Amino acid sequence: MKYLSEYRDEEITxxxxxxxxxxxxxxxxxxxxxxxxxxxxxxxxxxDMLPPEITMVxxxxxxxxxxxxxxxxxxxxxxxxxxxxxxxxxDMLRVPGSSRSLLEAKARGADVRIVYSPLEAVQLAATNPxxxxxxxxxxxxxxxxxxxxxxxxxxxxxxxxxxxLASHVLVPPAMEAILSDPENKIDAFLAAGHxxxxxxxxxxxxxxxxxxxxxxxTGFEPVDLLQGIYMAVMQLEKGVAKLENQxxxxxxxxxxxxxxxxxxxxxxxxxxxxxxxxxxxxxxxxVKDDYRKFNARLKFQLEKMVVKENEDCISGAIMKGxxxxxxxxxxxxxxxxxxxxxxxMVSSEGACAAYYQYAGMKEEVx
Amino acid sequence: MSTExxxxxxxxxxxxxxxxxxxxxxxxxxxxxxxxxxESGVFNVLKNELLDQQHxxxxxxxxxxxxFTTDSxxxxxxxxxxxxxxxLAVNGSVNDLAMCGAxxxxxxxxxxxxxxxxxxxxxxxxxxxxxxxxxAGVKIVTGDTKVVEKGKGDGVFINTSGVGMIHPQANVHxxxxxxxxxxxxxxxVATHGVAVMSKRKGLEFETSxxxxxxxxxxxxxxxxxxxxxxxxxLRDPTRGGVATVLNEIAxxxxxxxxxxxxxxxxxxxxxxxxxxxxxxxxxxxxxGIFIAVVPADKAxxxxxxxHLHEFxxxxxVIGEVVEDHPGKVVMLSRISGxxxxxxxxxEQLPRIC
Numbered sequence: 209m210k211y212l213s214e215y216r217d218e219e220i221t222x223x224x225x226x227x228x229x230x231x232x233x234x235x236x237x238x239x240x241x242x243x244x245x246x247x248x249x250x251x252x253x254x255x256d257m258l259p260p261e262i263t264m265v266x267x268x269x270x271x272x273x274x275x276x277x278x279x280x281x282x283x284x285x286x287x288x289x290x291x292x293x294x295x296x297x298x299d300m301l302r303v304p305g306s307s308r309s310l311l312e313a314k315a316r317g318a319d320v321r322i323v324y325s326p327l328e329a330v331q332l333a334a335t336n337p338x339x340x341x342x343x344x345x346x347x348x349x350x351x352x353x354x355x356x357x358x359x360x361x362x363x364x365x366x367x368x369x370x371x372x373l374a375s376h377v378l379v380p381p382a383m384e385a386i387l388s389d390p391e392n393k394i395d396a397f398l399a400a401g402h403x404x405x406x407x408x409x410x411x412x413x414x415x416x417x418x419x420x421x422x423x424x425x426t427g428f429e430p431v432d433l434l435q436g437i438y439m440a441v442m443q444l445e446k447g448v449a450k451l452e453n454q455x456x457x458x459x460x461x462x463x464x465x466x467x468x469x470x471x472x473x474x475x476x477x478x479x480x481x482x483x484x485x486x487x488x489x490x491x492x493x494x495v496k497d498d499y500r501k502f503n504a505r506l507k508f509q510l511e512k513m514v515v516k517e518n519e520d521c522i523s524g525a526i527m528k529g530x531x532x533x534x535x536x537x538x539x540x541x542x543x544x545x546x547x548x549x550x551x552x553m554v555s556s557e558g559a560c561a562a563y564y565q566y567a568g569m570k571e572e573v574x
Numbered sequence: 575m576s577t578e579x580x581x582x583x584x585x586x587x588x589x590x591x592x593x594x595x596x597x598x599x600x601x602x603x604x605x606x607x608x609x610x611x612x613e614s615g616v617f618n619v620l621k622n623e624l625l626d627q628q629h630x631x632x633x634x635x636x637x638x639x640x641x642f643t644t645d646s647x648x649x650x651x652x653x654x655x656x657x658x659x660x661x662l663a664v665n666g667s668v669n670d671l672a673m674c675g676a677x678x679x680x681x682x683x684x685x686x687x688x689x690x691x692x693x694x695x696x697x698x699x700x701x702x703x704x705x706x707x708x709x710a711g712v713k714i715v716t717g718d719t720k721v722v723e724k725g726k727g728d729g730v731f732i733n734t735s736g737v738g739m740i741h742p743q744a745n746v747h748x749x750x751x752x753x754x755x756x757x758x759x760x761x762x763v764a765t766h767g768v769a770v771m772s773k774r775k776g777l778e779f780e781t782s783x784x785x786x787x788x789x790x791x792x793x794x795x796x797x798x799x800x801x802x803x804x805x806x807x808l809r810d811p812t813r814g815g816v817a818t819v820l821n822e823i824a825x826x827x828x829x830x831x832x833x834x835x836x837x838x839x840x841x842x843x844x845x846x847x848x849x850x851x852x853x854x855x856x857x858x859x860x861x862g863i864f865i866a867v868v869p870a871d872k873a874x875x876x877x878x879x880x881h882l883h884e885f886x887x888x889x890x891v892i893g894e895v896v897e898d899h900p901g902k903v904v905m906l907s908r909i910s911g912x913x914x915x916x917x918x919x920x921e922q923l924p925r926i927c
Contacts, residue, residue, distance in 0.1 A: 212849065221909040253911020430909045556852070566913040 211457075215429030216252075224434035225257055228441060232261045236444050237393050238437060239386070239529050241379060242400035243270030243557025244428050250562040252430045262437065265529030266562075268382050269400050271347045272299050272555035273527065274482045278513040279375045280305035283344050286373065286508060287318040293336065295329040296344040297351075298322045303554045306515040326358035326372070333362065333370035342504045345372040349403045352376050352493055353467035356474035359495065359502045371504040374495055377480055379403050380411045381491035386528055387419045394529060396440040398426040398433070401455040406471075408463025412451050420449045427455040474499055483517070483551055484524035521550030526559050533563040540564060580653075581701035582694065589697040590614045597691040602721025616717065619700045620707070624680070624715040632680065632715035637739060641676035643667055644735035652695060652729050654770045656784030659730055660699035662861060664706035664714075665789045666812070667736040672791040673808045673864060675744030675798060678710060682735045683717035688727030699730060710789035712736065741795065743802035748826045750806040756873040757831065757893040758866045760793065760886050761786065762839050763816055767858035768847045783843050786862030786885075793883045797866065800879055807867040810860070814918045817856040819865055820893070820903045821917045833893035833905040833915065857918045867895065 214220075240246055246266040249255055255264060268274050284305050287294035294310070301311040301320065314320040319339075323329050326343045333341035345355040355372060362370040379400060386392055399412060404425045412423050422443035426436030436454040443450060453459055471493065480492025495503035504510070517523075520538050525531040533539050533552070543549040545561055552558035556565065582588055600607040617625060624632045647663040664681065671678040683703065687696065707714055769785040790810070797805055811819040816838070824831045833856075840855050848855045862885060868876045873891050880886030893903075903915040 216908045218909045251913060252907045252909055253913045254909070257909075257911050430907075430911075565916050 212429065215427070215431040217431060221430045221434050224431070224438050225259075228262070228434070228438050229259045231438075231445055232259050232441055233445060235261045235263065236395045236441060237263045237265060237529070238396045238398060238440050239265045239267045239394045240398040240426070240433070241267040241269040241383070242402065242428075243273065243555065243559075244402070245398060245400070245426065245433060246270070246559055246562050247557045248428050248430065249433060250566040253566075254430060254433060258437070262441065264437075265394065265532075266526070266559035267386070267397075267529065268482065268485065268527040269348065269379065269403075270552070270555050270557040270559075271351070271377065272303055273523065273551040273558045274377055274485070275300070275303065275346055275375050275551065276481045276483045277306050277515045277517055278481070279373070280310070281307075281513050281515055282505070282510050283373055284308065284310060284313045284318075285510070286342055286504060287313050287320050289340075289508070291340045293319045293321060293332060293339050293341045294344060295321050295323045295326075295332065295341060297324075297346065299555045300344055300346055302548075303551050304548055326355050327361065330358050330362050330365075330367060330370055333367050334365065337369060340369050340371070343370070343372045345374045345376065348377055348379060348400070349407050349471070350405075352475060353406060353464075353470045356470040359474045359499050360470065362502060363499065368501070371502045371507045372495065373504040374475070374493060375480075376475065376493035377482060378477070378491050378493070380415060381488050382482065382485070383415055385485060385488045385491075387415070387421065389528060391528075391530055394421070395444055396422040396424070398436045398440065399423050401425055401427045401432070401459055404455070404459045404463065406464050406467045408468075409451060409453065409459065409461050416449055416451045422449045423451050425451075425453045425455050425459050427458065482527075484521070484527050486524075518549050523550040523552050523560075526552050533560040536560070580698045581705060582698050585701055585705070587701055589694055590618075595693050597687045597689060597693065597696060597721055599689055599721055599723065601687065602719060608719065612719065615697070615700060616719070619704050620683075620714045622713045622715070624713060632682075634680065634715070636679075636737065638742075639740040640737055641671050641674035641740055642735070642737050643670040643674070644733065645670060647732040647734070648728060649770065650728055651770075651773050652699070654773050654785055655782075656769055657787040657861075658699055658702055659732055660702040661706035662787050663732040663734045664703055664710060664712070665787050665861060667734040668710040668712055668789040668791050669810045669861075669864065671736050671738040672789075672794040673746070673810050674738075674740065675746035675805070675808065676738035676740050677795060678712045678736055678738040678789075678791050680715045680737050681707065681712050682733075683714045684733040685717070685719045686727055686731040687719065687721045688729050689721055689724040691729050695729070706789065710791055741798045744798050744805065745803045746805060746808050748807055748823060750803075751823065751827050751829065751867050751895055752806070752869070753829055753895050753897045754870050755806060755867045755895040756870050756891045757820070757833075757895065758868060758873065758876055758880070758889060759811075759816060759839065759863060759892050760790065760866065760880055761863040761888045762841050762844065763811070763860060763863065764840060764844050764848060764855035764858035766861040767815070768844045768853075770859075771851070772847065781843060781847060783841070783847065786860065788862040788885060790862060790864050790885065793880065793886055794864065796883065797876060797879055801868065801872055801876060804868055804872045805866055805876075806869070808864055810864045812861060813859050815855070815857040815859060816865065816892075817854070817903065817915045818918050820915070823867070823895075824903050825901050827895075828900045830896040830899035830901070831893055831903040832896055833903060835905055835908050837890055837892045839888040839890050856915065870894075
């Protein structure tokens with residue numbers, strides 16, 4: 209496939225691996241932010257091909273994984289109301305809430321539907337005027353523009369039976385939370401290419417400056433990832449910390465202005481709780497007051513739910529890169545994709561599920 | 575958009591005059607409406623000497639070792655690019671028999687129809703059942719029709735069962751598989767699943783991908799005619815895809831399987847759609863291909879036989895049975911990295927981003 213096969217070329221990846229082996233002189237720990245990058249690293253078997261000095265840790269960039277239990281419970285509570293059609297992206301359905309998942313709620317009769325775009329949910333609202341259509345607006349900066357547009361469109365078309373349950377999270381505050389953790393051992397970051405496609409690169413300059421940490425905006429294919437890792441290692445070996453762009457074929461310094469304007473029109477920056485990490489100030493989006501009638505939380509007067517995470521799940525340590533999935537005593541035993549204890553085992557982009565799916569039950573398999 | 579051509583148009587065989595233009599509860603009552611639907615519909619379209627007996631069951635002779643299979647078909651949408659539920663129901667059971675090393679002969683056919691189903695849809699499904707059974711060389715010899723209230727079905731559910739004589743040279747069993755054997759896939763993977771998904775509500779995307787639903791029994795027979803017992807194992811990778819079948823083999827036989835990603839035949843459009851939807855093609859359902867396990871020294875011959883067949887042009891060796899990592903399937907990625915290919919858990923769900 210054009211623009212994909214070139215970035216999956218064995219010769220080029222081997223070239224980067226050789227170059228890495230030549231330049232690396234001591235151990236480095238690099239975090240890839242995005243779950244898509246984690247997925248690709250594991251799926252392509254890259255982790256086992258890297259020089260032993262390089263340790264990749266898997267960041268919090270899987271939207272499914274960081275959505276807190278309380279918000280999933282909110283979504284389920286909404287879905288179980290008889291007037292509601294709850295629309296969601298597919299991979300949120302299997303995530304366990306405190307008592308059940310949306311998939312189980314659906315099996316018990318809740319009207320839960322998989323959609324591929326929030327605009328589809330708006331259309332559903334238009335064709336079902338006697339029902340309340342709620343879109344479960346989950347995701348990082350990447351999905352926010354489309355979700356914002358759905359609100360703008362519903363507003364323009366006077367569709368009053370549409371609202372969104374926003375659970376948007378932002379990358380830079382999470383990176384800061386990780387870097388300011390006293391246990392942090394991350395030497396460099398591969399920033400999430402798709403997030404930067406929307407947001408641009410400027411918001412990472414202050415992080416590089418403040419924490420003296422190399423950040424390389426990186427894509428998702430094997431060649432992208434290895435080139436990104438190579439660029440990060442080169443900086444580390446030289447003792448410099450810069451913001452670099454490996455994914456220049458997609459990411460521009462200024463990002464996508466139109467998309468950012470759509471976000472700014474509909475969302476305000478808000479504090480947000482991250483599953484496994486806790487509350488991070490100014491790390492999410494909430495629907496602006498001007499659009500309050502499209503905010504499902506206000507519309508249905510949801511009370512803030514306080515629920516406890518499963519104590520057996522160490523997702524926080526996993527997502528901060530402090531532990532590997534294999535180091536969890538429940539990995540592959542009590543916790544499997546069919547019975548996940550926590551969210552990283554649910555989405556294929558979650559670190560635990562990626563390890564389980566592609567690396568097998570135990571490391572020695574390979 | 576869809577390139578689907580309804581059998582009634584393709585065959586120039588319009589719907590006969592019936593009392594209603596939709597299925598009603600009366601069509602399942604066993605009374606006059608049922609009788610008319612069967613007479614002018616089912617019996618007329620699927621005509622053969624055994625069905626014509628109109629007995630409570632079909633009566634026929636079977637000789638030698640026989641395979642017997644059953645399967646139910648529930649699919650949305652009922653009509654998809656390249657096929658519909660009717661031909662799927664025939665091809666599915668025909669292929670299941672072929673995978674046993676059998677020569678499919680007779681099928682039963684049971685409909686559960688939902689009240690309100692357009693009669694034209696029912697007619698098109700019937701016609702394509704006839705077409706598919708003619709192509710596969712099987713006869714529909716007995717059946718049943720029930721109607722459920724609106725909202726209690728999904729248009730049409732079909733069950734087919736089938737019997738067929740085991741090919742005299744066949745000995746297809748998972749226990750015959752040996753380390754060193756080669757794994758062959760008979761055609762492009764993931765085509766059916768992606769074709770169906772491309773027409774699901776809310777996901778319609780512009781594509782010319784057609785389902786590969788078809789009977790593979792003739793292709794399998796040629797393989798068995800020429801290779802006999804060297805066809806050690808056959809399985810059609812329907813739900814769960816190629817990955818699931820190979821995992822089943824590895825686990826049942828307690829041997830390992832290595833796969834080479836670059837050897838797996840896939841159409842570029844299908845691969846692109848999978849990328850877009852976040853699906854792994856080796857887990858996507860297929861309807862017109864099969865996996866064959868043959869000894870290493872017979873692999874070239876098997877490929878030669880398959881390549882001569884119109885549905886086998888893309889057949890390829892995709893992997894090997896090995897002593898290492900028993901019970902596990904390990905794939906060599908495009909860039910020569912290794913990963914375990916596990917069983918599919920639940921349904922593949924499209925990703926957020």
